[in-house]
Amino acid sequence: MNGSLADIVRQILDTSPRTGDTKLDRRTRWVKVAEAALQSGPGDLLEIGALAGDTTVLLCPLAEQYGRTVLVVDPWIAPTHDVAGWEYDAFMRRTEDWRSRGILNVIKDKSQKPSIADRLKEPVWAFALIDGSHERADVLEDAMTVHAARVLCFDDMDRPGIRAAYNEALLLMPGRVGIFDESVGWKWEAYIV
Numbered sequence: 001m002n003g004s005l006a007d008i009v010r011q012i013l014d015t016s017p018r019t020g021d022t023k024l025d026r027r028t029r030w031v032k033v034a035e036a037a038l039q040s041g042p043g044d045l046l047e048i049g050a051l052a053g054d055t056t057v058l059l060c061p062l063a064e065q066y067g068r069t070v071l072v073v074d075p076w077i078a079p080t081h082d083v084a085g086w087e088y089d090a091f092m093r094r095t096e097d098w099r100s101r102g103i104l105n106v107i108k109d110k111s112q113k114p115s116i117a118d119r120l121k122e123p124v125w126a127f128a129l130i131d132g133s134h135e136r137a138d139v140l141e142d143a144m145t146v147h148a149a150r151v152l153c154f155d156d157m158d159r160p161g162i163r164a165a166y167n168e169a170l171l172l173m174p175g176r177v178g179i180f181d182e183s184v185g186w187k188w189e190a191y192i193v
């Protein structure tokens with residue numbers, strides 16, 4: 001692959017189609033960026049916050065194609081802002097095949113819990129999607145836990161807490177490149193490469 005990973009990510013963002021369905025567009029971009037990260041070196045895929053698995057089921061075939069795995073961390077506590085109560089069962093049903101084949105591993109807990117964060121710290125992730133808690137402190141903690149990931153992706157940048165955490169994380173990671181531009185069509189997410 002030619003060019004730096006940051007250039008490749010920018011190119012993916014600038015050339016990805018925009019259907020008007022922001023979440024669908026985001027997932028399409030994440031899969032492309034995750035593939036670029038997989039092509040750039042070793043490491044697995046991490047999704048913090050998976051809800052009903054709409055992104056997980058896209059990441060699993062990609063991981064399989066590259067001989068890697070996906071780890072999902074989510075406490076699925078209902079009722080919270082995102083979780084109504086049916087999502088965990090739906091997630092487990094639709095990911096059964098991926099889990100049984102060892103492509104997908106699931107931790108049902110908060111990513112900030114010290115014993116869980118310790119497990120997330122160790123591997124160098126190719127791509128880490130930070131899409132769990134919306135609290136600034138939690139998002140910053142998640143980012144610093146997985147700071148060695150070649151690509152960190154922060155979703156929901158319209159939320160002030162997430163935006164603040166992204167900006168703080170970037171300052172704490174000298175030498176890394178931040179990719180976020182609220183004037184363009186992919187303004188919903190930000191990347192640290």
Ligand SMILES: C[S@@+](CC[C@H](N)C(=O)[O-])C[C@H]1O[C@@H](n2cnc3c(N)ncnc32)[C@H](O)[C@@H]1O
Binds near residue numbers: 048053076083111
């Ligand atoms: C926006 S949804 C995730 C959407 C999913 N990534 C997708 O693309 O469909 C947020 C998820 O984060 C989870 N979550 C909330 N607090 C969390 C925490 N402290 N650690 C990990 N996940 C958390 C919620 O249970 C919920 O399932």
